[in-house]
Structure formats: C-alpha cells, structure tokens
Amino acid sequence: xxxxxxxxxxxxxxxxxxxxxxxxxxxxxxxxxxxxxxxxxxxxxxxxxxxxxxxxxxxxxxxxxxxxxxxxxxxxxxxxxxxxxxxxxxxxxxxxxxxxxxxxxxxxxxxxxxxxxxxxxxxxxxxxxxxxxxxxxxxxxxxxxxxxxxxxxxxxxxxxxxxxxxxxxxxxxxxxxxxxxxxxxxxxxxxxxxxxxxxxxxxxxxxxxxxxxxxxxxxxxxxxxxxxxxxxxxxxxxxxxxxxxxxxxxxxxxxxxxxxxxxxxxx
Amino acid sequence: xxxxxxxxxxxxxxxxxxxxxxxxxxxxxxxxxxxxxxxxxxxxxxxxxxxxxxxxxxxxxxxxxxxxxxxxxxxxxxxxxxxxxxxxxxxxxxxxxxxxxxxxxxxxxxxxxxxxxxxxxxxxxxxxxxxxxxxxxxxxxxxxxxxxxxxxxxxxxxxxxxxxxxxxxxxxxxxxxxxxxxxxxxxxxxxxxxxxxxxxxxxxxxxxxxxxxxxxxxxxxxxxxxxxxxxxxxxxxxxxxxxxxxxxxxxxxxxxxxxxxxxxxxx
Numbered sequence: 010x011x012x013x014x015x016x017x018x019x020x021x022x023x024x025x026x027x028x029x030x031x032x033x034x035x036x037x038x039x040x041x042x043x044x045x046x047x048x049x050x051x052x053x054x055x056x057x058x059x060x061x062x063x064x065x066x067x068x069x070x071x072x073x074x075x076x077x078x079x080x081x082x083x084x085x086x087x088x089x090x091x092x093x094x095x096x097x098x099x100x101x102x103x104x105x106x107x108x109x110x111x112x113x114x115x116x117x118x119x120x121x122x123x124x125x126x127x128x129x130x131x132x133x134x135x136x137x138x139x140x141x142x143x144x145x146x147x148x149x150x151x152x153x154x155x156x157x158x159x160x161x162x163x164x165x166x167x168x169x170x171x172x173x174x175x176x177x178x179x180x181x182x183x184x185x186x187x188x189x190x191x192x193x194x195x196x197x198x199x200x201x202x203x204x205x206x207x208x209x210x211x212x213x214x215x216x217x218x219x220x221x222x223x224x225x226x227x228x229x230x231x232x233x234x235x236x237x238x239x240x241x242x243x244x245x246x247x248x249x250x251x252x253x254x255x256x257x258x259x260x261x262x263x264x265x266x267x268x269x270x271x272x273x274x275x276x
Numbered sequence: 277x278x279x280x281x282x283x284x285x286x287x288x289x290x291x292x293x294x295x296x297x298x299x300x301x302x303x304x305x306x307x308x309x310x311x312x313x314x315x316x317x318x319x320x321x322x323x324x325x326x327x328x329x330x331x332x333x334x335x336x337x338x339x340x341x342x343x344x345x346x347x348x349x350x351x352x353x354x355x356x357x358x359x360x361x362x363x364x365x366x367x368x369x370x371x372x373x374x375x376x377x378x379x380x381x382x383x384x385x386x387x388x389x390x391x392x393x394x395x396x397x398x399x400x401x402x403x404x405x406x407x408x409x410x411x412x413x414x415x416x417x418x419x420x421x422x423x424x425x426x427x428x429x430x431x432x433x434x435x436x437x438x439x440x441x442x443x444x445x446x447x448x449x450x451x452x453x454x455x456x457x458x459x460x461x462x463x464x465x466x467x468x469x470x471x472x473x474x475x476x477x478x479x480x481x482x483x484x485x486x487x488x489x490x491x492x493x494x495x496x497x498x499x500x501x502x503x504x505x506x507x508x509x510x511x512x513x514x515x516x517x518x519x520x521x522x523x524x525x526x527x528x529x530x531x532x533x534x535x536x537x538x539x540x541x542x543x
Contacts, residue, residue, distance in 0.1 A: 093351040096380055105381060158418070173367040
C-alpha cells in the first residue's frame with residue numbers, strides 16, 4: 010500500500026499526476042490518494058467576498074481560520090471542484106476512482122479543538138468558533154472494502170469530530186494518519202517544490218535524504234507550509250511508516266519518480 | 277427499499293428532513309437519498325460572475341445550460357456544500373451517511389448528449405458543448421455493498437458519460453433510475469410544494485392521487501420544474517415502481533408523511 014498526498018498549491022499538474030496514478034494502479038499497486046485545494050480555496054473565498062485569513066499558533070504553525078462560512082467554501086472547493094475534477098480525470102483514464110471526504114462514513118474522525126491559541130498582531134488571542142481539529146481515527150474497514158472491490162479511494166478534508174461537526178484538518182497529516190492506519194510501505198507527498206530545500210526557494214539546495222533519527226532537526230529548515238509536511242512525516246515515522254518521500258508534483262511521472270526515490274526521502 | 281429525492285429549491289428544510297431520515301433509518305427501512313441544489317447553484321454562479329442560463333428544449337423542457345465552467349460551479353454546490361452539509365447533518369443524528377456523486381465509482385452512467393436542440397429567442401439553435409445527459413446505468417453493486425455495511429448513500433448529480441465526462445443530469449430522473457435499478461417499493465420526491473397542483477401555485481388544488489394509467493394526462497398540468505418530476509414518475513412506473521409520492525419538504529416528518537400517503541400519490 011502506498012498513500013499519495015497531492016498538494017493544493019499553484020503549479021501542481023493534476024493531469025500528469027492522473028496519468029501516473031493510472032499507470033501505477035494498472036501495475037497492481039494498492040493506492041489511496043489524498044488531495045488538497047488551498048490555493049483554489051483562497052481564490053474562491055475572495056470571489057465570494059469572504060477572503061481567507063491565516064492565523065499563527067503560539068507554537069509557530071500557520072493555519073486557515075475556519076469559521077462556519079469558510080468551512081462551506083472549503084467544502085465547495087475541496088469536496089466539490091477539486092475532488093470531483095480529479096475523480097473525473099481518473100475515470101477518463103480507466104481508474105475506478107471514488108471520491109470521499111473525511112466526513113463520509115466517518116473516514117477521518119478526530120477531536121474538534123475547543124479553542125485555538127494564536128498570535129494576532131503580536132498579541133495572544135483565543136479563538137473558540139473555529140472548525141479545526143486533527144485526525145485520530147481512520148475508518149479502515151470502509152476503505153478496505155472499497156479497495157477489495159478494485160476502487161481507488163480519493164480522499165479530501167474536512168474530517169468529522171466525535172460530535173459530528175465537519176472539521177478542517179491538515180491534509181498532509183491526514184495522509185500520514187491514513188498511511189499509519191494501513192501500515193503503508195510508503196507515504197508520498199507531492200507539492201510544487203522538488204522536496205525539502207536547505208535554502209527555500211532555491212531548488213538546487215534539495216535535501217536528498219533524511220535518516221529517520223534526524224527528522225526532528227529538519228523542522229527548523231522547513232518554511233511555512235512545509236512545516237506541516239515535516240510534522241506529518243514525524244507522525245508517520247513514529248507510527249512505523251518506513252519511507253516518506255517529499256517530491257515534485259509539476260513533472261512527468263511524478264509518482265513513479267517519487268517511488269524510485271527522487272525528492273527528499275525520509276527513513 | 278425507498279428512494280428519497282430531496283429537491284434543491286428555496287424553502288426545503290434540510291434539518292427537518294435529516295431528523296426524519298434518522299427516524300426512518302433507525303426503524304430499519306433501507307433507504308437511498310438523492311438531493312438537488314439548483315437554487316444555491318444559481319446564487320453561487322451569480323456571485324462567481326458566471327450567471328445561470330436556462331434553455332428550453334424543442335419538446336418544451338427547461339434545463340440548465342451547462343458549459344464547463346457551469347459544471348465546475350455545479351459540482352462545488354451539489355457535491356461540495358449541499359452534499360457534505362447534508363452528510364454532516366445526518367452524521368450528527370447518528371446516521372452512517374456517505375456522500376457520493378454519480379461520477380464516483382460510476383454510480384450513475386449514461387450518454388452525454390452530442391447536441392441539444394433548444395429554442396433561443398424564438399429560434400431553434402443547436403448547442404454542442406453542453407455537459408448534459410441522462411442516467412442509463414446504476415452501479416447497484418457498489419451501492420448494495422455500502423447498504424450491506426449499514427451505510428446510507430447520499431447521492432448527487434453529476435453523472436458520468438461512457439467516455440468519462442462529468443454530465444449534468446436531472447436529479448429527479450436520476451432518483452427514478454436508482455429506484456428502478458433496485459426495484460424500490462417507493463420513490464418519494466420532496467420539493468417546496470405539497471405535491472402536484474391542479475392550479476399552480478394554489479396549494480389548495482393539490483391532486484391527491486393519480487392512477488398509474490393516467491399519469492400521461494398530468495404532464496400538461498405540471499408547471500416548469502414539476503415537468504421533470506412527472507417524467508421521472510413516468511419512467512419509474514414504466515420500470516415497475518409501484519408507488520411514487522410527490523410531497524412537501526418544508527414540514528415536520530416530511531418523509532414519514534409521504535410514506536403515509538400525504539402529497540400526490542402516483543400508482
């Protein structure tokens with residue numbers, strides 16, 4: 010089993026990725042796909058007059074402020090346009106794709122945060138009406154049933170809280186939780202950079218290998234959005250996933266290249 | 277098996293409907309839900325600067341002009357906001373809902389129309405880049421697998437063409453095709469009127485019963501959006517469904533009332 014996370018940033022080529030998923034699936038490799046949609050969500054949120062806001066946690070992580078209206082827009086883009094667009098591309102290529110959010114069948118379940126502590130204009134502030142959380146449980150039975158029948162699950166946030174609220178969760182960490190639940194051989198994370206860069210955005214400074222024991226040292230190297238990918242990798246390693254690859258989602262055969270070890274290999 | 281179609285017009289109360297679905301599912305009645313989203317799609321399309329257009333076929337049926345951009349907006353609303361919103365409401369009520377479009381796992385497959393002949397400003401015109409079609413095949417195996425595991429499928433257009441293009445299909449007729457595929461006991465269609473009205477919009481002129489043999493005569497009574505519901509009913513009757521109910525989606529216990537025969541009962 011390989012879990013493939015496809016980012017939602019500008020530049021990632023969903024057609025090339027769909028071509029490659031079809032090739033890998035046809036070879037018989039079991040696969041689960043997880044995708045993002047952040048750049049398009051920002052754009053649509055602007056167009057709908059509810060511009061995106063980002064908050065920085067006291068521990069230094071940036072995340073989307075998710076009030077109820079943002080959650081609706083998030084679902085429109087992630088579960089609607091991006092998920093169905095990708096499923097359609099895969100179906101055209103003969104892949105039996107089936108698109109699901111973490112809400113559906115409680116595929117991704119977790120705790121909704123009661124309060125998030127953020128830094129706003131240099132001051133600490135507590136936000137209580139945010140719909141965010143973290144995936145703690147994966148509905149393996151449902152996903153395995155679909156896999157057994159030859160379907161390719163294409164998963165997207167949001168997840169669902171124990172009380173039944175939709176919650177925005179980080180896609181990289183949700184993919185890591187999914188890989189851990191299945192004890193996947195590898196977790197591959199495609200984004201719009203070639204991997205973890207020593208000096209972002211200089212692509213010639215690609216870090217090609219990080220031994221498992223040294224992953225913690227690389228958190229400080231990761232810029233902004235890469236931080237959660239590194240955190241997802243830490244979590245996946247802790248859960249026993251042997252190999253995590255950060256790779257380039259803008260090139261031909263991005264999945265096969267990552268499987269072959271192109272990018273930043275962790276583990 | 278009951279197939280329940282919930283319309284997408286203004287006034288339909290999704291909270292009351294979700295309460296009632298939970299009650300009916302808890303009694304052990306097998307159910308498949310299909311929903312619409314037309315009113316919200318119109319609103320979002322306006323907000324996104326791609327206002328809705330409707331065309332009238334030469335046979336007098338009105339339908340949404342669905343170019344590629346409209347299809348994206350359609351998916352955002354139907355598959356994103358409405359589908360996930362309804363699944364969330366059901367999950368909160370303890371129902372194991374799982375939201376899927378007709379694209380996913382090719383649940384609804386059919387032919388994309390090569391050309392649609394419409395009347396535009398009194399003249400005949402042919403449109404060739406429309407993403408519309410009709411459900412011809414239902415993936416019973418996938419839906420039955422989910423039902424067998426206790427999940428409630430919550431289905432929404434679009435469907436998928438044989439070539440793998442997403443196609444806008446009428447939700448009432450898709451629900452009818454689903455009911456026919458499962459040889460359901462009943463097809464219930466909730467909208468923002470109490471049923472078929474002799475003199476629309478006068479609700480006191482509700483037609484309480486239409487015998488199967490007389491359905492064709494009622495096409496002329498149906499106004500605008502009701503026409504496709506009557507067509508769906510004709511198709512469902514032709515496929516052997518014994519009972520179709522057009523009922524009110526704005527009241528308490530709308531599903532149980534419809535099952536009890538409140539509304540327009542056909543068959």
